[in-house]
Amino acid sequence: MITHAFHLRPAPVMSRTKQIQISNDLSELERLNLLVEEFGGENNFKTEEEYAIYLCLEEMVTNVISYAWPDGGEHTIDIRLAVGEESIRVEIDDDGVEFNPVEFGAPDTVAPAEERPIGGLGIHLVKQTMDDMFYQRVDNRNALIMKKKRIQG
Amino acid sequence: MELSVENLDSGYRCVALSGRLDLKGTQEVDAQFTEETGAKKESVLVDLSNVTYIASIGIRMFLSNIKQLRAANAKMVILKPQKMVEEVLKLAGVDAIIPIEHDQAAAVEVLKGGNAG
Numbered sequence: 001m002i003t004h005a006f007h008l009r010p011a012p013v014m015s016r017t018k019q020i021q022i023s024n025d026l027s028e029l030e031r032l033n034l035l036v037e038e039f040g041g042e043n044n045f046k047t048e049e050e051y052a053i054y055l056c057l058e059e060m061v062t063n064v065i066s067y068a069w070p071d072g073g074e075h076t077i078d079i080r081l082a083v084g085e086e087s088i089r090v091e092i093d094d095d096g097v098e099f100n101p102v103e104f105g106a107p108d109t110v111a112p113a114e115e116r117p118i119g120g121l122g123i124h125l126v127k128q129t130m131d132d133m134f135y136q137r138v139d140n141r142n143a144l145i146m147k148k149k150r151i152q153g
Numbered sequence: 154m155e156l157s158v159e160n161l162d163s164g165y166r167c168v169a170l171s172g173r174l175d176l177k178g179t180q181e182v183d184a185q186f187t188e189e190t191g192a193k194k195e196s197v198l199v200d201l202s203n204v205t206y207i208a209s210i211g212i213r214m215f216l217s218n219i220k221q222l223r224a225a226n227a228k229m230v231i232l233k234p235q236k237m238v239e240e241v242l243k244l245a246g247v248d249a250i251i252p253i254e255h256d257q258a259a260a261v262e263v264l265k266g267g268n269a270g
Binding site: 026030033047048054055058062109110112121122124125129 | 175176177206208209210212213236237241244245246249250
């Protein structure tokens, strides 16, 4: 659950990283899943940690692929995973249209089924399952950083 | 993603899903799931004990089918979700619309009791 604003601070030294570049095609999610599976195995992710990393990548990358390039065409998305003693960090970087998910409002999860709007649910779930989310627009690129605290014990 | 249907002694049907309800898994099973739940317009149990993951696309599949069922005054109960799947269903507020039970007999009682909704 994100309960406070994320302040810009130097990234802690991460002991392990993995990165991948994917194209803006939803079939690429499969390759991304394999990367998370491998990374999670190497770093002994707990079920809850691995679930949160799968979820944040699937939801956010699906949004980027679906909405970042209204004119279509071939584009790439850079994804970096890093793990340290205290947290797991996920970075998604693309040159699509500006979109700040941190400021995106929460969907109605209380209304009757018939009245619920479609959309926004994925971002809501990511905000609830990750501990931090930070967005920056730099050089006409979207840079999204999400963190999940390591579960101790 | 796999789907199987069992006819229970109580007269209700239990639709069991198995696999990951991510984008790919949901697309694989969506049409068949709708055929076996929403389109039948009968109260139904949905066994999630073998579903290891659900993302927003999978949740939307449940919401669109419960809408069809409620319009026909029928119910759905989710049975035995794994811990993280249940947590995500609750974060999405699904449990307010589709009751979650961990015991089949209790789930059947929910289907039997009262009016839908």
